[in-house]
Amino acid sequence: MLTVMLVDDEVNVIEGLKVSVEWEKHGFRIIGTAYNGEEGFTKAMEYKPDLIITDITMNKMNGIELAERIREKQPEVSIIFLTCHKDFNFARKAVNLNIDEYLIKDTMTREEIYAALAKIKVGIEERQKKKKAKELTIELNRNRCQLSEILINELLKKELVDIHSFERRLNIYNYNLSKQKYILSLLTIDRYIDLLKSNTFNKEEELIQFAVINVVEEILKKYDIGEVFPKSENSYVIIFNYNPNLKISMDEKIAVVLKEIQSCVKEVLKTTCTAYIGRQLGSMHELKSAYEDILSLKNNRFYMQDGLVLYYSKSEAKFSNIDFHYVNDLLKEFDHHLDNRNLELLTHLEYLFFEKVKKENIFAVDVKLVIERFVNSLKKYLQKNVFMYQPVLPDSYLNQLSYMDSVHELNETFHNFLKSVLEILNKNAAFTCTPEMKKIIHYVTENLQEEISLDTVAAYVNMNSSYFSRYFKSKTGGNFVDFLTNMRMDKAKELLADTDLSIEEISIMVGHVNKAYFTKVFKKVTGSNPGEFRKKRYSRRI
Template sequence: MYSVMLVDDDQPVLDFLTAVIPWNELGLSLHSTCKNGLVALEKARDCPPDILITDIGMPYMDGIELIRELKMLNGELRVAVLSCMDDFTYAQQAVKLMVNDYVLKETISREMIGGLLKELTGELRRRDEEKAQTLKWKNMARSQQTLLKQNLLQRIVSRETPVGDWGPDAAELGIRTEAAASLAVLCRIKCSKGAEDTPAGDLAVMALVESALPGVLQDGEGAVCLPVSGRDCVLVFGGGPGKSGSAGHLSRLGRLRAAIGRTGAAASLQYISIPPGSGHFREGMISLLTQGREYAFYVKPGELLELKEIRPFATEDLFACYSEASGEIREAFLEESAQRLAELVAKWMEYIRSRRFPPRQVKEWTLKLLYDNQLRLMARQQFQSSFSLEVLHDTISGMDHIDSLEEWAMGFFYERLPYIREMYQETRRDEIKKVKQYVDRNLNRKITLEEVAEYTHLNSSYFSRLFKKETGMSFIHYVTHTKMEHAKELLDQSPQSVEQVAEQLGYENKSYFTKLFKLHTGSTPGEFRGEEGPKNGQLQGSRRRYL
């Protein structure tokens, strides 16, 4: 919707124009009504109008001066001049200012002013359509250029593609691998908090990085930006160690990092110096796009690192500490403590950072932690959920930095904490809540009805009836159900034997434990774990790895 400013020192004229213009019919809005040019200029400074209808002779600032000032604020302003004076001099000045129309007040009518505004609005619409079409063509051209550069990068790093297939295209862009050494930089962009987490696609990343280059390059230097995907791109600078040396690299990349920082974003930069030669260039680019993108999982926004100096990933197995982490988080949920959950997530993510486990293994470990927590919640609360393992898998797979993974995992737990609270508060009786917590903390031994009745200071018969009424199941059934769910976790997560699992849950008789487990799950512990063959069409169990 275009806006119209009305300016005249005659109030009846302003009232007439305000009333006579068919605003809704023309798709227009009233910007403001002003008694003189000075007031109008002040109101237009922050938000200039699209159309100006103004008188000529006014105190403080006349219409001619107002038009000059507003044209400086909006060079495409449409203007219609009103005047009582049929004066050729004013008309000449108006023409010089490229006024769209010059109207005598005596001739104004509803039809005339409506037709005039309809014509001016049509001009503005045509202008905007032309701009939109031009922008569309430019974006199409940039998009096509981006695809060509992506394709070039793919051919460079494909060992099956001969150099002759990509060498000429690279040279055309300014990448001459045979003539001189190169500096290749993996650049990952992260926007500041409060803005979008990443720029919107390859075009936005390239535009941001390329806009920072003019302040980085010196005379005779060139750089080519090759999009990778998402918020990653590769910059190739001509002239490596032989031209500027490592000190020159650091200075140049420092300026690049600072220039990107001034846009409100942060760039982590990993660089590699590549000797002359197409073969060297290909291997260097392969290293940057494989090792570099994996290492970027731990690189902090704003860091500047040489690829060869980055510490490699740990060789130990992160899953060795899975049971400990899972148990601690389980206890935090039992305590219904958001603070404790935040502390534990931070603790384990810091442990992962300090050891630098491979990103794939970290995602695998985190996925299992979140998924097992969800299964436990669904089993205990018996509620229907729209939860999807596939969605969880895809979400975590797409995480390209441990900070994002930590933040998302914490949000996942926070979202489920109210369900845990509801699980313990679905009954308003504190005794039932205390008993459920008591059972969860004493799964390693036999728990009797008399024991918990004494714990809650209630008569055992009364407690039994109360528990059945509030939960829908007997106390013994609840204990068995809870122990069997925990047994599934132990069989899935630990190398303990069936006898050891039974003993850990307070069952001295393996056969009795096996019988209860089969009643609860439909399979024996061995079948669940995958140590025995499936029977009667049962699915064979196994230790789950989800990525």
């Protein structure tokens, strides 16, 4: 049964529609009524009807405005305009809103209403079928990608003992690698974090993965030269598979294929991708060592521009470890300038560090470790001195480091991050913790695994509960319960990322004896359950 909501500032119109139309007989059920556009919008957001029948001329918000606002939030909802003779032409001008039907109030008959409902019902049901088909396709693609990812990770991380068993598994997923020679290639999406933030994909990692897989599969099929497997959210393994042919230079053919793949990926994603090419192999047994060879190119990539093709056979660059005595001295100096909130000296220190890194070709992993220590230093400082730090330091920032494949991207993003932190610190003193707020934060931090309430914390800082609640809101702009929940979830994320403790153990350590309730709260705050969060933390590595 489809749902319908009626909106009109004339009570008799709404009542007339209620009693004169046999809604359920025609597959509809009235779930709400509203007597002006503003009320209609509020109820539409709450009830989410399949169909809205609304007058155009109303107080507070007319039907056109109502339709515009609803289309922004619920683009698939069907809308029928009720209009008078005098504003019928005006209603017709609203074609850009994609209104489903127009009925003239003074002359509309039951037959016209039933015809409109029948037409809309067909449209809604057709959309629902397409939506279900799309969801099924996405689910099938998701399952295939997940299974393929497991398969390729197993191949590249373990010694291949039973090749025949592995070939049977490949066949189950319709992969064909039956030719004589192999060349392993790795494809990584450049500026992946920026891509996730873009309006095109809006954090939909699966959509990006499906798009890349489809592009690469189509091109490989066109040249009949191999298979592609998802390796992680932003990386893909291509196994070029071919029979030797003295008339064709396989290196040249693969170069052409990769150039086409890079071009098509850029067209679809609006960003570049970098390709790594290994040596020629005579057996799938060699794929694991070939992948390890390719990983060694990651340091070369770190100091190059985006969108290139890197060949293992041409890798000659030398890299060095960073001097961690230098790093410790650097961090002490960084903390000193941070205490003084000196933007100029902090950014100069950052500049000197990245210049040293580029000059000495420091291993990428070392550079990221230092940046991670910088970020943790900033986070501790903010937690100690500033309450409202969450917008500046999203919890995902440290995870984002693993996506950054170039020193240029890392330098740019860290610089912007540092700048935004210092802007908040210097913006105004209102954000800085008062002695009372420091006591509150200290108490909560030290007692996260205990049962904490507003009353217990109020007593700790010698305030009554009512005054404490007002005081806390005046200093933070939020309520204490939300603050406590966020502190507990922050600690949970830290433990999930940095320890091997079970989810049940972590639940208890952050004050939730009930694991199921902890999981529910965690998902509400972060958007994923604890297991998914931990998996993403570790899977975002090549």
